[in-house]
Amino acid sequence: MASLSDFKVSGTGAESGTHVYREKRAWQEHYRSNPRQPESASLEHMLGSLRADMSRQGVQTPQKGCCNACDKPIVGQVITALGRTWHPEHFTCAHCNQELGTRNFFERDGRPYCEPDYHNLFSPRCAYCNGPILDKCVTALEKTWHTEHFFCAQCGQQFGEDGFHERDGKPYCRNDYFDMFAPKCGGCNKPIMENYISALNTQWHPDCFVCKDCEKAVKGKSFYAMEGKPVCPKCVGVDEDE
Incomplete structure (x- = not known):
């Protein structure tokens, strides 16, 4: 599981604020000198022209790589996770598309997932309740179980040192198994557990x-x-x- 330390949000200090201010002033000057911009021009195109003008004027516009999701340059806040960089709004769960922000996330095949979706999609399922198993797991009868859900199918008691017996894919405690399925004695009519x-x-x-x-x-x-x-x-x- 990836922890909060696996990614960071940077570019929130005073230096970043200065660049935003300079970009804003330069954009205002650029717009005044070019009042008729085609309405169809994209924001990316305008920002690219603005950065080119600012670069010619000697104004630094620090770029922090390209976003892994949209492949556009990142200026401002950046999230570094899974060995890649992302716009904060583009670092989202691969299943529900909710922003992960500073939340814990899990990685699967190089893609990030929020905790609920990861467990629902990939964690083993309990044979009793069909819910995802998040912690300790019991493996028995070729199935997986929550530890609290692995109990006798007849009396509901969890198994002790005697273990369990199986019948038709269900686990039973020793007493219930013999009482339900063992042959009965011709004398006392009680189940025969050993010699007979x-x-x-x-x-x-x-x-x-x-x-x-x-x-x-x-x-x-x-x-x-x-x-x-x-x-x-x-x-x-x-x-x-x-």
Whole structure:
């Protein structure tokens, strides 16, 4: 970002005022000696003739280069920025054309932009609010986010040390992700987050895979099914040794 120190306005001192006064007097004399000027004559042409007359008379008319915007000579105030010189009224935002004056500006491809336009045109956009990101940025899920807008899509809480889980391009906290998308235990109906047992066409927490009648853990490979629940051989009156 270009700061205020990157450009300057000069030619506002007493010396500049003297030149303006001399130019005014010389112009009055020039006009009196040439009372019939064609109405179509341009201001630039008249000023050029005036400077030529003043130069012949030994009057100094300091020129400060040509304006990068209009390519006309600069006499008086000048803005130096981006390695070039400008008339103050011609140093404008490349997008909205507002005068930049002494405002902060940003440079892009050699062109100046006011701060709002630069961010709207070129700053990364937040995936949540679509607003430009001016400061810190979170990059996740191949998108960019304001730090305050990167939160769980379900509960709205920002992520802590546990990080986040993704589903359909949206971030979720651990609890909401498993509660919404993880398989449910056939015993307690709560989400299964880690180890599980697959039996009777469903999944179970290891601690929940117990006999429907005695509620003891079903050990070994032998068990019976009753109403979709496991039942140990003992509870159905079968001797495991048989």
